[in-house]
Amino acid sequence: MKIKEIKVFVTNPGRNFVTVKVITEDGTYGLGDATVNGRELAVVTYLEEHVVPCLIGRDAHSIEDIWQYLYRGVYWRRGAITMASVAAIDMALWDIKGKVAGLPVYQLLGGKCRHGINLYAHANGVDIDDTLDKVQECIDQGFKAIRLQSAIPGLKETYGVLADKKDYFELQGTRPLPPEQEWSTAKYFKLVPELFKKARERFGDDIEFLHDVHSRLTPIESARLGKMLEPYNLLFLEDASMAENQGNYKIIRHHTSTPLAIGETYNTVWDCKDLIQNQLIDYIRVAATHAGGITALKKIASFADIYNVRTAPHGAPDLSPICFAAHMHLNISTTNFGIQEFVGFGNAQSQTIFKHGMRLENGMIMLEDAPGLGVDFDEKEAEKYEYKRSYLPVSRLEDGTLWHW
Structure with missing residues (x-):
């Protein structure tokens, strides 16, 4: 062919x-x-x-x-x-x-290892109480694992908390140049342990909780945060610190037993090789779109399996339903799959372009047995929505120093 x-x-x-x-x-x-x-x-x-x-x-x-x-x-x-x-x-x-x-592609990858794919949802609030109300909404929808993010008092914007409570999709067209956000580790540290303390008090131990630092801490700060969060038994702490120097995670690992996850910005196995083989992380979060596709992710997962590292593919809204479907076929056929990030199937316009048969049931994705990936693309519908230049934000410390976003 x-x-x-x-x-x-x-x-x-x-x-x-x-x-x-x-x-x-x-x-x-x-x-x-x-x-x-x-x-x-x-x-x-x-x-x-x-x-x-x-x-x-x-x-x-x-x-x-x-x-x-x-x-x-x-x-x-x-x-x-x-x-x-x-x-x-x-x-x-x-x-x-x-x-x-x-x-279906998963059959070509070895067949099913499970009947459905476990997901974690996002609960993003303007304060702790609002975040916890969002957690309850997720639980009511059937999710058993939820990522908690709350706005930080004293900072105008916080990662994971949408400006003016807009949808992810609404924000892109409003960002013709990179927006700038302030960061303060001291203010962040005052919030996060209290967030998870109240979450456990309200919801008990049956729900899995996660949190994304988004690489804003130094390794020793990440170690300190992981230690503070140990009583609340997180499923994992995501992107606790930058790991371009993979040795950073030795510092974090030696100070906390909180499980660690990283990988959404990685492009090959070489970016995470030391983290995996030295067992410095518990979940690898590479995305099919950014790390070489299904062929590459299958190899990374097999390598990670040797070292007791599970997969938890990135599931941001800037990955199309085609990538999400690729993840689903990998997840259902991968022995050491851990959990999949989920932010929905896109807005109404997106769903008219990308057609698929994936179903959300009780906090899991169920795949249909359509040949291939099971996603189609409507070219004529796509033509209605023209490209708009847009950027992710940049971050600065309160004194103006450029920082990790």
Whole structure:
């Protein structure tokens, strides 16, 4: 089955998505997600100018060889733009292979390890009480694991708490230049332990709680926070500190037993190799779109399994339903899957573009047995929503020093 054509689409049903469609000579097509939030057009150029011309006429069934060709065959390896491009092609090829075989992709990956995929929802509040009310809403919807984030008193904006309580999708079009947010570790430390103390008092021990630091702490500050949160038995503490220097997590690990998760900004196994093999983390959160697709994530999961590290793929709203579906096929067929982040299936406009049969039931995703990834893409509907330049925020300390967002 030779590749005849590859199309790249950019659509903005409230936020930007980059979608790749690989079409074979017999008309079979597969879909992939290539979205890199805030750098979408860089990926489009990489694909159209450098990847697509190299793939026309190649065998669409040669997934591993094409993956290696796009990774090893490029001297300038790794990085978000390269790996998102590789990922989108890889997802599309797996989608094609499943359609030709008449099987869902998870069957090609070894079959089901579980009947459904456990999720964690987000509870984001303007204060502690509001966050806890949001937790109750999540519980009422059937979720048994919930990430808690609350606005920090004294700071204008806080990660995870949406400005003016807007939806994630509403915010993108309002950010033509990077917004700036203040950060204060001292003010943050006054809030977080109290948040989880009150959460446990109100909801007991039957609900799993999580929290995302979003890399704003130094390693020793992260160690201190992990120690403070030990009485509240978190499922994991996410992105406690930056780990470009993977040795940072030795400091955190040696001071706290709170489980640690990281990986959403990682692009290859090399970014997390030391963290995994030295058992410095408990969950690896790489995303299919940003780390090389299904082929790469399956290998990372197998490597992590040796060291008792579970997968917990990134599930932000800037990953399209195609990426989410790829995660679902990986999750249901991966022995050491832990939990999946879930922020919904997108807004109403997004759902008219990306069609799928995934179902939310009692805090889990249930997959249908459609061939391939089980997602379709409406090109005409996508044309209604033009690209808008947008950025993620940047962060500064209260004295103006640029900090980690």
